[in-house]
Each structure stands twice: as structure tokens, then as C-alpha cells.
Amino acid sequence: MEQHEHFVPDQAGPGVKPAERLDAEVAIPRCLLPKGPVEPVALLAALDDEQLEEVELLNVDIADGRLEPLFELPQLRRLTLTGRAGPNVEELRRRRPELELRTNLTGEPEGRVYVGPVHYDPPVEGIEQWTIFQSLADLLRTGTNYDAERRVRGELRRRDGALLRRLAFDSEAGAVGIYASSEADIRSVAEAIRDLIAAAP
Numbered sequence: 320m321e322q323h324e325h326f327v328p329d330q331a332g333p334g335v336k337p338a339e340r341l342d343a344e345v346a347i348p349r350c351l352l353p354k355g356p357v358e359p360v361a362l363l364a365a366l367d368d369e370q371l372e373e374v375e376l377l378n379v380d381i382a383d384g385r386l387e388p389l390f391e392l393p394q395l396r397r398l399t400l401t402g403r404a405g406p407n408v409e410e411l412r413r414r415r416p417e418l419e420l421r422t423n424l425t426g427e428p429e430g431r432v433y434v435g436p437v438h439y440d441p442p443v444e445g446i447e448q449w450t451i452f453q454s455l456a457d458l459l460r461t462g463t464n465y466d467a468e469r470r471v472r473g474e475l476r477r478r479d480g481a482l483l484r485r486l487a488f489d490s491e492a493g494a495v496g497i498y499a500s501s502e503a504d505i506r507s508v509a510e511a512i513r514d515l516i517a518a519a520p
Contacts, residue, residue, distance in 0.1 A: 328398075330391075343367065345447075361403070363485070365489075369392060370394055371392055371395055372394050372395060372396045372397065373395075373396065373397040373398075373399075374389065374392075374395060374397075374398050375398075375399040375400070376398075376399065376400050376401070376402070377399065377401050377402070386408065386410075386411050389415075390410075390411065390412060390414050390415065394417060395418065396416070396417070396418065397412075397418070397419045397420075397421075398419070398420050398421070399419055399421045399423070400420065400422045400423075400424065401422065401423040401424065402424070408422070408424070412433055412435065412436055413436070414491035416435035416436065416513060416517070417430070417435070417479075418433070419434070420432065421433075428440050428443070429441075432506075432509075434506065434509035434510055434512075434513050435509075435513035435516065435517075436458055436513065436516055437451065437453065437455075437458075437509040437512045437513050437516070438451070438453060438509075438510075439451045439505045439506070439509050440452070441502070448498040448499055448500055449498070449499045449500070449501065449502050449504070449505035450496070450498055450499075450505070451497040451505060451508060451509060451512070452494050452495070452496045452497075453494055453495060453497070454493060454494050454495070455467035455471070455494075455495045455512065457469075458512075458516045458519070459471075459512075459515055459516060459519055460519045460520065462491065463492065464490050464491065464492060464494055464495050465490055465492075467495050468488055468490045468495045468497075469492075470515065471495065471497070471508070471511070471512055471515065472488070474509055474511050474514075474515055475508065478511055479507070482504060482507055482508070484509065485499065485500065485504055486498065486499055486504065487499075
């Protein structure tokens with residue numbers, strides 16, 4: 320299959336070797352950047368392909384901490400982001416709620432996945448299930464997280480009663496807790512919550 324080739328420019332920062340070649344099949348154009356500090360101009364230059372559907376920024380320290388170059392990539396569907404990304408990750412989530420965003424940022428659990436403003440985590444030692452554990456009261460504009468859980472349960476019952484029966488709930492005052500045995504199930508839950516949030520008055 321025909322390949323796209325993306326080159327990371329020489330401005331990638333002192334002590335950082337540009338990637339030799341970055342290949343992607345036409346069906347899923349991708350772009351990767353090398354480890355280490357990346358100057359904003361390098362990020363802008365590397366992300367000038369409006370056909371990019373997937374971007375991986377692995378162990379990158381973006382010099383000015385800004386992610387604006389990602390905001391307007393029209394075909395972007397998946398973003399993997401590890402390292403130090405700066406303060407406007409939340410803005411990216413708000414601006415592009417349709418993105419599948421996988422992150423491992425400083426102080427954040429490894430493998431966390433964002434579906435719009437909702438996040439879920441993979442199994443870890445001691446917790447063998449996929450997990451949503453997040454305060455949803457403000458996002459769903461409910462009085463408490465217990466109220467938020469009831470709203471989520473109602474939406475899942477309406478959408479897919481079988482899915483609801485496969486889940487476990489363990490909410491607290493500070494967070495809604497939802498547990499699933501598969502990523503497909505927890506992602507369906509996250510998508511349902513994302514849609515509820517979008518429709519909240």
C-alpha cells in the first residue's frame with residue numbers, strides 16, 4: 320500500500336535526533352515525534368498535514384507547553400500523548416470531544432483514555448477491571464455524584480440493558496465509580512456519559 324512519509328524538522332531541540340522516517344498507510348495517516356524537548360516551530364511544521372488521523376507524541380516535553388497545533392487538524396481522530404504537555408490539554412478535550420485521547424502525563428495513571436471530558440483507566444495490579452472513577456456531578460449538573468450515577472444508570476438502561484447488567488457500580492461522594500470487564504464495555508459507558516454531558520441543560 321502507498322505510504323505517507325513525515326519528517327520531523329531539525330528544530331526538534333538541542334540533543335534530540337530527528338526521526339529518520341515516519342511512515343503511515345494512506346488509510347490511517349500518522350505522525351510521530353522523537354523523545355525529548357520539542358520547540359513549538361517543530362511541532363507546527365510536523366503537523367502541517369491536514370489528512371492526519373492519528374498523532375503520537377511520546378515522552379515529549381513541548382517547550383512552551385501548548386497544543387494549539389492539534390486543535391484545527393480536521394481529520395484527527397486519535398491522539399496518544401505522554402510526557403509533559405502543558406496546561407491546555409483540558410482545552411483540547413473541550414474543543415475536540417470526538418477525539419480518542421490516550422495519555423500518560425506527569426502524575427496521571429498510565430494508559431488513561433479520554434472520551435471527550437470522560438476518562439477511563441485500564442486494569443492495574445489489584446484492580447482487574449476497566450474503570451471510570453471520576454466526579455461527574457458538575458459535568459452532568461446533578462446535586463451529587465450519587466445523582467449522577469442514577470442518571471448514568473438510566474441512560475444505560477435506555478441504550479443497552481445487557482451492558483448495564485455487566486457493569487459494577489461503587490460510587491462515593493467524590494466520584495462515580497463504574498467497573499467493566501472489557502474495554503469495549505467501559506468505552507460504551509464513557510461514550511454514553513459524554514453524550515449525557517453534551518445534552519445537559
